[in-house]
Amino acid sequence: MIFFEPHLRDRTMFPYDPFKAMVVPRPVGWISTMGLNGEVNLAPYSFFNAFSGAPPLVGFSSEGFKDSAALAEASGEFVWNMATYDLRMEMNASSAPLPLGTSEFEHAGLETAPSSIVKAPRVAASPASLECKVTQVVRLLDMTGAQTDRYLVMGQVVGIHVDERFLVNGMLDIAAMKPIARCGYQDYAVVDKVFAVKRPAGAGNQAGGG
Numbered sequence: 001m002i003f004f005e006p007h008l009r010d011r012t013m014f015p016y017d018p019f020k021a022m023v024v025p026r027p028v029g030w031i032s033t034m035g036l037n038g039e040v041n042l043a044p045y046s047f048f049n050a051f052s053g054a055p056p057l058v059g060f061s062s063e064g065f066k067d068s069a070a071l072a073e074a075s076g077e078f079v080w081n082m083a084t085y086d087l088r089m090e091m092n093a094s095s096a097p098l099p100l101g102t103s104e105f106e107h108a109g110l111e112t113a114p115s116s117i118v119k120a121p122r123v124a125a126s127p128a129s130l131e132c133k134v135t136q137v138v139r140l141l142d143m144t145g146a147q148t149d150r151y152l153v154m155g156q157v158v159g160i161h162v163d164e165r166f167l168v169n170g171m172l173d174i175a176a177m178k179p180i181a182r183c184g185y186q187d188y189a190v191v192d193k194v195f196a197v198k199r200p201a202g203a204g205n206q207a208g209g210g
Contacts, residue, residue: 021184028083029060033071034120041067042104046182056157076134077118081126085178085190117159131159
């Protein structure tokens with residue numbers, strides 16, 4: 001077993017940081033935002049997840065105060081769009097460093113769909129989207145208390161869009177949706193098979209939430 005402190009890693013043995021390849025798979029934070037002047041942005045984020053069920057809270061972390069974080073903070077809104085295997089190339093194309101005001105939707109050949117509560121558009125082809133209102137923008141600190149150039153944008157889900165084709169017996173058919181996840185380096189994984197494990201008595205709803 002190899003041990004090392006992150007800042008002292010042997011770059012001849014680990015030329016690429018293994019940290020991001022260990023905390024996997026990570027949901028892709030495919031975030032769409034709209035600025036106060038109507039500019040639209042779409043970008044995938046490697047650090048994204050859900051943090052609470054009631055209220056439903058999600059968040060993405062921006063390494064540097066990039067357009068999505070800036071527009072989300074200014075507008076107080078953002079939309080998460082599920083990135084799927086069928087949309088993998090479009091998702092990747094939307095990561096291009098385009099000038100602010102240049103539409104990643106157009107660059108990636110994606111159509112927009114209107115949201116119901118927030119102003120930011122959705123990815124029309126995505127099978128699921130979450131409309132969110134920003135609750136916090138947190139500048140992350142390191143263990144010494146020093147500020148980093150990393151920003152966590154938290155949002156409360158105020159609207160949910162689901163393609164009814166993937167609703168089976170009251171539950172989402174995740175394998176059919178084929179969401180993709182980040183696995184570090186240039187690698188991704190796709191969820192195309194799921195398995196169930198019965199929870200111990202008293203450990204919560206067997207379907208995964210109330």
